[in-house]
Amino acid sequence: MSELQRGAGVPPAAKVFVEGRYRKLVRDLPQTVFFCPECKGHPRRRRGCARCEGFGKLTKDSVQELIGWVLGAAFKTRKHKFHGAGREDVNVRMLGAGRPFVVELIGPKVLDVDLAAAEAEINRRNAGRLEVLGLHWTEKTRVAALKEAKHAKQYQARVRTLAPVDPARAAALVGQRITLLQHTPERVAHRRAQLDRERWIEIVELTPLEGSEWNLVLRAQHGAYVKESISGEGGATRPSLSELLGAPAECVELDVLEILTEEGAQPAESAAPARPARAPDFGAFLD
Numbered sequence: 001m002s003e004l005q006r007g008a009g010v011p012p013a014a015k016v017f018v019e020g021r022y023r024k025l026v027r028d029l030p031q032t033v034f035f036c037p038e039c040k041g042h043p044r045r046r047r048g049c050a051r052c053e054g055f056g057k058l059t060k061d062s063v064q065e066l067i068g069w070v071l072g073a074a075f076k077t078r079k080h081k082f083h084g085a086g087r088e089d090v091n092v093r094m095l096g097a098g099r100p101f102v103v104e105l106i107g108p109k110v111l112d113v114d115l116a117a118a119e120a121e122i123n124r125r126n127a128g129r130l131e132v133l134g135l136h137w138t139e140k141t142r143v144a145a146l147k148e149a150k151h152a153k154q155y156q157a158r159v160r161t162l163a164p165v166d167p168a169r170a171a172a173l174v175g176q177r178i179t180l181l182q183h184t185p186e187r188v189a190h191r192r193a194q195l196d197r198e199r200w201i202e203i204v205e206l207t208p209l210e211g212s213e214w215n216l217v218l219r220a221q222h223g224a225y226v227k228e229s230i231s232g233e234g235g236a237t238r239p240s241l242s243e244l245l246g247a248p249a250e251c252v253e254l255d256v257l258e259i260l261t262e263e264g265a266q267p268a269e270s271a272a273p274a275r276p277a278r279a280p281d282f283g284a285f286l287d
Contacts, residue, residue: 014107014108015104015105015106015107015108015140016075016104016105016108016111016137017102017103017104017105017137017138017139017140017142017143018071018102018103018105018115018135018136018137018138019100019101019102019103019134019135019136019137019138019142020098020100020101020119020132020133020134020135020136021097021098021099021100021101021132021133021134022063022067022094022098022099022101022130022131022132022133023094023095023096023097023098023099023130023131023132023133024063024088024093024094024095024099024129024130025093025095025128025129025130025131026093026128026129026130027090027091027092027093027253028059028090028091029059029061029062029063029090029129029130030059030062030063030090031062031063031064031082031084031087031088032062032063032064032082032084032087033062033064033065034058034059034062034090035056035058036049036051036052036055036056036058037051037058038050038051038052039051039052039056041056042056043056059090063082063084063101063130064082066122066125066126066129066130067082067101067103067122067130067132068080068082068103070118070121070122070125071103071105071113071118071122072105074110074113074114074117074118075105075108075109075110075111075113076108076109076110077105077106077107077108077109079105079106079107080103080104080105080106081103081104081106082101082102082103082104083101083102083103083104083143083146083147084099084100084101084146085099085100085101085146085147085149085151085259086099086151086153086222086259087099088256089254091254092254092255092256093254093255093256094255094256095255095256095257096154096256096257096258096259097133097258097259098131098132098133098259099256099259100146100259101146102138102142102143102146104140104143115135115136115137116135118135119132119133119134119135149262150222150223150262151222151259151260151261151262152219152220152221152222152260152261152262152263152264153219153220153222153256153257153258153259153260154204154217154218154219154256154257154258154260155216155217155218155219155220155226155254155255155256155257156215156216156217156254156255156257157215157216157217157218157226157230157251157252157253157254157255158209158213158214158215158216158251158252158253158254159213159214159215159216159230159241159249159250159251159252160212160213160214160249160250160252161212161213161214161245161247161248161249162212162247162248162249162250163246163247163248164247165214165245165246165247166246167208169244169245169246170206170208170214170245171206173203173206173241173244173245174203174204174205174206175202175203175204176202176203177200177201177202178200178201178202178203178239178244179198179199179200180198180199180200180201180224180229180237180238180239180240181196181197181198181237181238182196182197182198182199182224182225182228182229182236182237183195183196183197183236183237184197184236185225185227185228185233185236186233188225197223199220199221199223199224199225199229200220200221200224201218201219201220201221201224201226201229202218202219202220202264203216203217203218204217204218204219205217213252214249216230216241217257219260219264221264222262225237226251226254227251227254228240229241230242230249230250230251231248231249231250231251
């Protein structure tokens with residue numbers, strides 16, 4: 001076993017940063033740990049908590065945990081932080097090329113980790129739920145870059161209308177970039193300031209399905225509330241798809257298809273950079 005594998009000479013407060021992309025294939029998986037809002041997961045307060053029944057969380061696991069457990073075992077540390085390039089709702093899938101993320105591993109005892117093997121193990125354990133792509137070594141500066149970047153996204157939604165829709169009226173919306181004024185939705189009011197925000201959406205496809213349902217593909221500006229852009233939330237978003245179609249509409253299912261540039265174009269490079277089998281110079285990756 002090498003000195004790197006034993007962790008010889010690794011400072012106790014060392015940090016290693018690993019970057020990749022994740023694809024979330026199910027609708028019951030949050031990006032980060034979903035602590036109970038009542039007890040906050042506190043070891044003592046969660047006892048007897050009626051909201052989570054003592055579990056401390058509202059979901060069994062998360063993207064953060066499923067990735068962090070495997071990487072933590074490989075690097076021999078239980079401490080890590082998960083940094084995503086934005087996040088999707090717990091009931092929204094993340095498809096396409098995936099969402100960029102960085103895992104910050106704190107106090108690793110092992111450095112010489114085979115990231116390709118770790119990626120394969122994450123995917124083996126979570127087949128059908130979560131897929132990780134292109135794990136590679138990165139640096140602390142990438143955390144701020146991911147957090148500060150503003151990306152438009154392309155979404156696909158299954159929409160239900162509650163009144164008949166004129167197909168010609170629906171077809172006329174395709175290809176339009178529409179500016180919306182959105183007041184903070186009720187569902188995020190506990191963690192977002194009460195503001196009016198101007199955002200754009202661009203309808204790429206709007207085609208009828210069976211019954212009163214439609215397939216909607218749209219691009220949306222960073223920070224746009226997509227579900228409310230469909231329903232209008234009682235006038236809090238205007239104009240909404242409901243208003244534009246002349247019929248009340250609701251989002252039944254939503255998927256993120258792609259992370260785009262700020263202006264809504266396909267990124268020039270969506271794949272992760274080539275990775276070495278081993279980190280070439282650990283001094284460049286340790287914080």
